[in-house]
Amino acid sequence: MPYPLDGASAVPTSVPYPITRDGILATVGQTPLVRLDRLFPGFHSRVFAKLERFNPGGSIxxxxxxxxxxxxxxxxxxxxxxxxxxxxxxxxxxxxxxxxxxxxxxxxxxxxxxxxxxxxxxxxxxxxxxxxxxxxxxxxxxxxxxxxxxxxxxxxxxxxxxxHPDQYGNPLNSRAHHATMREIVEALDGEIDHLLCSVGSCGTLVGCADYVRAHGLPITITAVDAVGSMIFDGQTRGPRLLPGHGAAVRPALFRADAADRVVHVNDLDCVVGCRKLSEREAILAGGSSGATVAALAALRAEIPPGSTCVLVFPDGGDRYLNTIYSDAWVRRTFGEVSHLWKDED
The missing domain is CATH 3.40.50.1100 (Rossmann fold)
Structure with missing residues (x-):
């Protein structure tokens, strides 16, 4: 399907951040928020992705x-x-x-x-x-x-x-994501209805939720957990192939009330979500990013037209080239499933 290019809007006319920074660590944060117009054909809501791969170490x-x-x-x-x-x-x-x-x-x-x-x-x-x-x-x-x-x-x-920093229990982990949520809210002038983020240590979920609640924002937060994860299920532990999504032990940072709803997705869902991003938006994203795509696909019928949805993409796809983006690995693991991301839905 051909897509028209608007050169005036595609090329920025000014740089919204300083050209120089004081050391590499000063580049952490202020990651791009990108509108996804091609991901879900016929979906009558705006969809944006917070691309955390642009942090200097490549992830959120x-x-x-x-x-x-x-x-x-x-x-x-x-x-x-x-x-x-x-x-x-x-x-x-x-x-x-x-x-x-x-x-x-x-x-x-x-x-x-x-x-x-x-x-x-x-x-x-x-x-x-x-x-x-x-x-x-x-x-x-x-x-x-x-x-x-x-x-x-x-x-x-x-x-x-x-x-020992203890990412699973350190409140400074979640506090870092007050800034993540603030950047999203400011970029959209507060016009955001739904936030979807995957869970692992629960730092992103809890930090974003704390910012939303502290500022009284009417945003529905969806936690995207893995099938077989102990985070929100707490009882049914199962195998998971993709690192960083879900957890075998419920983290100390976990708070059930941080999420307004929870969607569980499996490994194949993550792969399909990632491949759809690559096919339709030319974005290589990691497995937990594909999980949020799969969750939004499952929730589309429940979201009122005209809503604004934001997906947090924790990392890029370059570290998944031997798995998610390997046709041989996908066929070996799941069978012939390429139709799942090539079909329009």
Whole structure:
């Protein structure tokens, strides 16, 4: 389907931010909000995406990492040149912390697991992070997260001057996303009806919800959880293929009242959502971004015409090239399903 190009609107006439910044960490935040006109043909509401891949470490986790580590430095809990940061992460937070620790000259030990992608491992090593890989899941749950957390505790007892940011329970994680929500609201002059965000540590969900409630904004917040995740279900644990979406353990940051409603999507839903973005909007996004696309597709009939919907896209698709964007991997994992994103809906 051909789409007309409006050159006047496609090319910006001014730069809305300073041309120079004081160091790479000053580029965290103020990510683009992009209108998606082609994603859902016939959908009579506006759809925007908050593209968090444009943070310097490539994901929304840069906001949380900077919030937690910079405050620890200010408070004297973390001393560059002396302290060691120890954290558990499946990928994006690890990259964000590795970059920040390299910037401040802080030793960083990251506990990852066998699901962590080769791309993320390579980035961590490029930032001189020390990587500990948990290669066997917890025997009771069959999940890696409990074992990662256990290994962090063991390291904290043996590494001198260790500091554990604890992304799963640190309120500075969620507080970082007051700014995420503020940027969205200001960009749309407050004209937003629905926010959809995926959940993992719950930092984004809780931070955005706190901003919305504190300012009395009439925004419906939808949490997009994974099938098999323990976050909102809390009872039915199941296998999940894509890192960063859902969790095997309910995070300490979790608050049920942060979401007005919850939609659960499976791994195939995420893949289809990502592939639709690529086919229709030329956007390569990560699995949890595809989850929000799938959730909005499921909710379209319930959303009044003329509404404004915002999807938070936590990261880009470059770290999923061997899975979500690999035709061979998709066919091997799900069968022949390409019709699911090529058909108009």
């Amino acid at each position: 986790k840069d906001r949380s990492a900077l919030s937690m580590l910079s405050e620890a430095i200010r408070a004297g809990e973390l001393e560059p040149g002396r302290s060691t940061v120890i954290e558990s992460s499946s990928g994006n937070l690890a990259v964000g912390m590795a970059q920040i620790c390299r910037y401040f000259g802080v030793r960083f030990i990251c506990v990852v697991d066998a699901k962590t992608t080769e791309q993320n491992l390579a980035i961590l090593k490029a930032f001189q992070a020390e990587v500990e890989v948990v290669d066997s899941p917890d025997p009771e749950t069959g999940e890696y997260l409990p074992r990662r957390i256990q290994r962090v505790r063991e390291l904290m007892e043996t590494v001198p001057h260790a500091y």
